[in-house]
Amino acid sequence: xxxxxxxxxxxxxxxxxxxxxxxxxxxxxxxxxxxxxxxxxxxxxxxxxxxxxxxxxxxxxxxxxxxxxxxxxxxxxxxxxxxxxxxxxxxxxxxxxxxxxxxxxxxxxxxxxxxxxxxxxxxxxxxxxxxxxxxxxxxxxxxxxxxxxxxxxxxxxxxxxxxxxxxxxxxxxxxxxxxxxxxxxxxxxxxxxxxxxxxxxxxxxxxxxxxxxxxxxxxxxxxxxxxxxxxxxxxxxxxxxxxxxxxxxxxxxxxxxxxxxxxxx
Amino acid sequence: xxxxxxxxxxxxxxxxxxxxxxxxxxxxxxxxxxxxxxxxxxxxxxxxxxxxxxxxxxxxxxxxxxxxxxxxxxxxxxxxxxxxxxxxxxxxxxxxxxxxxxxxxxxxxxxxxxxxxxxxxxxxxxxxxxxxxxxxxxxxxxxxxxxxxxxxxxxxxxxxxxxxxxxxxxxxxxxxxxxxxxxxxxxxxxxxxxxxxxxxxxxxxxxxxxxxxxxxxxxxxxxxxxxxxxxxxxxxxxxxxxxxxxxxxxxxxxxxxxxxxxxxx
Numbered sequence: 001x002x003x004x005x006x007x008x009x010x011x012x013x014x015x016x017x018x019x020x021x022x023x024x025x026x027x028x029x030x031x032x033x034x035x036x037x038x039x040x041x042x043x044x045x046x047x048x049x050x051x052x053x054x055x056x057x058x059x060x061x062x063x064x065x066x067x068x069x070x071x072x073x074x075x076x077x078x079x080x081x082x083x084x085x086x087x088x089x090x091x092x093x094x095x096x097x098x099x100x101x102x103x104x105x106x107x108x109x110x111x112x113x114x115x116x117x118x119x120x121x122x123x124x125x126x127x128x129x130x131x132x133x134x135x136x137x138x139x140x141x142x143x144x145x146x147x148x149x150x151x152x153x154x155x156x157x158x159x160x161x162x163x164x165x166x167x168x169x170x171x172x173x174x175x176x177x178x179x180x181x182x183x184x185x186x187x188x189x190x191x192x193x194x195x196x197x198x199x200x201x202x203x204x205x206x207x208x209x210x211x212x213x214x215x216x217x218x219x220x221x222x223x224x225x226x227x228x229x230x231x232x233x234x235x236x237x238x239x240x241x242x243x244x245x246x247x248x249x250x251x252x253x254x255x256x257x258x259x260x261x262x263x264x265x
Numbered sequence: 266x267x268x269x270x271x272x273x274x275x276x277x278x279x280x281x282x283x284x285x286x287x288x289x290x291x292x293x294x295x296x297x298x299x300x301x302x303x304x305x306x307x308x309x310x311x312x313x314x315x316x317x318x319x320x321x322x323x324x325x326x327x328x329x330x331x332x333x334x335x336x337x338x339x340x341x342x343x344x345x346x347x348x349x350x351x352x353x354x355x356x357x358x359x360x361x362x363x364x365x366x367x368x369x370x371x372x373x374x375x376x377x378x379x380x381x382x383x384x385x386x387x388x389x390x391x392x393x394x395x396x397x398x399x400x401x402x403x404x405x406x407x408x409x410x411x412x413x414x415x416x417x418x419x420x421x422x423x424x425x426x427x428x429x430x431x432x433x434x435x436x437x438x439x440x441x442x443x444x445x446x447x448x449x450x451x452x453x454x455x456x457x458x459x460x461x462x463x464x465x466x467x468x469x470x471x472x473x474x475x476x477x478x479x480x481x482x483x484x485x486x487x488x489x490x491x492x493x494x495x496x497x498x499x500x501x502x503x504x505x506x507x508x509x510x511x512x513x514x515x516x517x518x519x520x521x522x523x524x525x526x527x528x529x530x
Contacts, residue, residue, distance in 0.1 A: 010419060036426060038419040064421050100449055100500055107437070108444025145448070149440040150433065154275060154303040156329050157429075161301060164426045165433050168415065172372070175414040179373025183410070184365055235365055 010068045012043035015117040017170065018124040019163060020082050022048045022138055025130045031062030031070065032160030033127070038066040040167025045073040046082045046124070079126065079138050087121035088112075091134050091142035092162060094155055099136070102144040109146040110169035125166060130159050187237035198239045198246075199226055205250040275333045277308035280382040282435065283389035284428060285347050287313045287403055290395045296327030296335065297425030298392070303331040305432025310338040311347045311389070344391065344403050352386035353377075356399055356407035357427060359420055364401070367409040374411040375434035390431060395424050452502035463504045463511075464491055470515040 019042055024030050027050070034045060047054055054075050063070055076082035083089050090109055104112065109125070116123045126142060128134035139145065148157070148165055157165070182189060203212070203222055212218045234242075284307055289295050292315070299310060312319055319340050328335055341347035348354050355374055369377065374390070381388045391407060393399035404410065413422070413430055422430070447454060468477070468487055477483045499507075 032423065035421065035423065039415045039422055039426070041416040064423070066419065096448075098450055100447070100452065100503065102445055102498075103448045104445045105437075105440075105442050106433075111444065144445070148433070149442045150304045150436055151306040154331065156300065157304055158297065158300065158329070160423075161304070161426065161429045164422075164429055168371075168413070168430050168433070171415055172370075175370075177370050177414045179376065180367055180369045180409070182365070183361075183368045185363055187365065233367075238365065 010038055010043060010066065015120055015122070016042055016044065017113050017117065018044040018046055018086065018122070019166075020046045020048060020076075020079070020124050020126045021050070021159070022079055022082075022126055022134060023051060023129040024127075024159065025051045026159075027052060027054075027056035027058040028062045029130060029159040030056075030073075031059035031064075031066075032158075033163040034059070034063040034066040034069045034073075036160050036164035036167050038063075038069055039164070040169075040171040042167050042170060043069055043072075045069055046076055047073055048076045048079055048082050050075075051129075079141055083124055083126075083141060085122060086124045088116045088123040089126065089142045090123070090144050090146050091126040091139045092128065092166070093139060093145040093147055094133060094157065094162075096147075097136070097139065097145070099139065101139070101142070104144055104146050106146060106148045106165050106169045107173075109144070109166070110173040112144075113170060114173045127159060127162060182233045182235075184235050187235040189233045190236045190239050194236055194239050195229060195234060198242055199229065201243055202246050205246050209250065209253055275303055275308060275331065278306075280385055280387070281307055281309065282378050282382065283309040283311055283351065283387070284431075285311045285313060285344070285389050285391045286315070286424070287344055287347075287391055287399060288316060288394040289392075289424065290316045291424075292317060292319075292321035292323040293327045294395060294424040295321075295338075296324035296329075296331075297423075298428040299324070299328040299331040299334045299338075301425050301429035302432050303328075303334055304429070305434075305436040307432050307435060308334055308337075310334055311341055312338055313341045313344055313347050315340075316394075344406055348389055348391075348406060350387060351389045353381045353388040354391065354407045355388070355409050355411050356391040356404045357393065357431070358404060358410040358412055359398060359422065359427075361412075362401070362404065362410070364404065366404070366407070369409055369411050371411060371413045371430050371434045372438075374409070374431070375438040377409075378435060379438045392424060392427060447498045447500075449500050452500040454498045455501045455504050459501055459504050460494060460499060463507055464494065466508055467511050470511050474515065474518055 019033065019037055021030060021033060024047065030047065030050065037043065037045065055070070059070055060067060090104070090113070113123050113125075125146065126134055126138060128138065146166070148162070150157070202225065206212045212221060284298065284302055286295060286298060289312065295312065295315065302308065302310065320335070324335055325332060355369070355378070378388050378390075390411065391399055391403060393403065411431070413427070415422070467490065471477045477486060
């Protein structure tokens, strides 16, 4: 996937959750997290005590055009300060903790965040520092924990990858794109009549050239050819191409036949 | 989320798709893609003509322990060579193209990949170079395209982020973690009887201290207190703590009452 040049027009539409990076260590990760947010339609970034200070040019360089998001990020000295105006707070937590708290998958959290935001409540998601994650006091301030279901034998998300998964789930929670469609552009999926028409053309030429000369096997062979073409979603344009191919192939064969006849005479 | 030290034990279990990075430019991205794969339970990496050659130490440094995955990666001169032994090939494609091809969401692709792999067919997913993406000849070799539904105003995934989304969907397609559960550790969600018991204790003490002295309002007040405690999933351990709090608060108040009485005498 490609990067983009220059700052994108990123205008928040509707109420969306705040991403709160708690004591992030690397400015590069802040920038990459902003890029991930913009991809998923998250626009509000808050930073709690970034280790190396703020602002840092390295973040902007890694944001791939999500500049406005970084420009608007606010700086906070504590988690309490960063979440004071929010109604619901979720804390990401990659490893099991010995606490009593609701725990959600990323998809479950995204669905809840959509519901909370639809009620015009302000929500936020805490992400901990790269190495250690959120501490117990950070998590005590959250309504619920979020743990992504991932390979337990290798649970090691980069900070920006973690933000990416959440932002992706936030976006897809409101997406209605069908899981699979045939992209046909200016042509259309062929009707069964168009397909029959082509199969009749093909069968005629296959009769003419002798490909179907074994009469007992002919019905099965014709049916198998039909199975192949009925299987997918052939378009009208593709059928025109196939008509042309059959005509041309048969034409060459006939020319050759005439040539051979004339040689024999 | 945290990084991990040293190579993780990454043993492929079952049949899983191959990730094919086509003409990747930066070794760092190859390493980060491997890290993303390991998180999502993808183990097979193939590289088609990496721009700066292969192997490169920078990839291993960015893989955060997904070493075995990089160690086992194979190098290919062309897409055709990299996919020759595969049965189904999907091509990621962030931007609309003017071609006739089925197009899937990441979730739709993950479901199909699970189905294909369950049939013991070999599947692969092509990811294009960072800047330009896959070219038209690459895409012509694929069964279907995959386009992630993301913010159309800012569609700019880093290569490793794109691999992350697909790996995440691959993993979650076989996940059965409930979207929300209350994590209670060694305690349990309190029964309604335990909750009644606590509410009776609290009401007794509130009667004793005069908090419920307005008798016409008393039933409504008691009900509102019940509403608060019935709302969530209080645990048995939390109820024991609440019993203790009520007892201790009432005890101090009574001590004070006795002190005041003795002062007045």
